[in-house]
Amino acid sequence: MKLSFKAAKLLDDCRIEPFDGPTRRRFRAMADLQVARNLQCEAFSRHPPGFLMSLGAFSYVSGATRDMLKLRAGRFCSIARGVNVVSGNHPVAAVSTSPFFYGHYHARHLPEVVNAVGKPDFTPDLGGVRVGDDVWIGGYCVLKGGIRIGTGAVVAAGSVVVRDVDPYTIVGGNPARVIRPRFDPEQAARLLDSAWWQVDPKCLRGLDMTDIDAFCDGLAALRARGETVLVATTPMSEATRPVAATAATPSLPTIGSCCTPSSSAGSSRPPACARRSAPMAASS
Numbered sequence: 001m002k003l004s005f006k007a008a009k010l011l012d013d014c015r016i017e018p019f020d021g022p023t024r025r026r027f028r029a030m031a032d033l034q035v036a037r038n039l040q041c042e043a044f045s046r047h048p049p050g051f052l053m054s055l056g057a058f059s060y061v062s063g064a065t066r067d068m069l070k071l072r073a074g075r076f077c078s079i080a081r082g083v084n085v086v087s088g089n090h091p092v093a094a095v096s097t098s099p100f101f102y103g104h105y106h107a108r109h110l111p112e113v114v115n116a117v118g119k120p121d122f123t124p125d126l127g128g129v130r131v132g133d134d135v136w137i138g139g140y141c142v143l144k145g146g147i148r149i150g151t152g153a154v155v156a157a158g159s160v161v162v163r164d165v166d167p168y169t170i171v172g173g174n175p176a177r178v179i180r181p182r183f184d185p186e187q188a189a190r191l192l193d194s195a196w197w198q199v200d201p202k203c204l205r206g207l208d209m210t211d212i213d214a215f216c217d218g219l220a221a222l223r224a225r226g227e228t229v230l231v232a233t234t235p236m237s238e239a240t241r242p243v244a245a246t247a248a249t250p251s252l253p254t255i256g257s258c259c260t261p262s263s264s265a266g267s268s269r270p271p272a273c274a275r276r277s278a279p280m281a282a283s284s
Contacts, residue, residue, distance in 0.1 A: 003028070005030070008026075011026075011027045016041060016043060016052075018047055034051050034052070036054045036072075039052060041055050044057045045057060046060035048062065049063075055072075056073060061073075070127070071128060071130075075198075076133055079131075080138050080139035083137050083139065083140065083142075083143065086143070087127060089122060089145075090124075091120035101120075102119045126146040129143045130149070134151055135151065136155070141158065143161050144161060150164070150165055150169065151192060152188065153168065153182075155172065157172075158172075159176040160173075167192060168182040183212060190213070190216040194216050199219070199230060199231065
């Protein structure tokens, strides 16, 4: 897919950028991008070079392969280089695990030799991976398709994760097993109830991020005084006209369908640019 000029400007306005460590980079117009299906990415997200993934605000993925487009992550996630999603599946209970006996390719191109009797009953694609908010995934992990990694979880580098990971749990190994909880159950419950990742980050600047109880108490006090602002996104239908640029604010736009097929690169008609959210701000 080619990134349109309007989409490149929109991504730049929303601070959606390629990841390059501490250096700020920009997506270039007409660059080739691999884009997640049903893309939903928020402002201030940072993406692997050459990819546009479904990431929440302030999340980053430092490097990826195409299979990582099946991963959807919330806000404030840190996903290191080399992480991969493995969603393909084979029928281990059948005579053969080879797709020769059940796959679409051979059935279409070698119908005279493919055995169509007794096709195995199994799920060939396990689906994508859903990652909550504030998750850290270390480098070179393998994530089985269809799993969910809960908010606040930590996955040690090199792990092979084949089961769901509970919120605020540290896992590691092959297969990944629980190493320990990040916090005691009461503190983890308080953090989950606080849903701090939904709050305008400016409201969190005066809170102590090193003391769980003090942080939760401080956020609760701000809410009691009506001094917090929730930041949410509501996708809108695809726009077929240029999207007005807006400065980066606590409102977090959601971007979708912001690429155009390569064949449209020479068209004189402005390509469909992006799907934009109507930011919602409400006191809590």
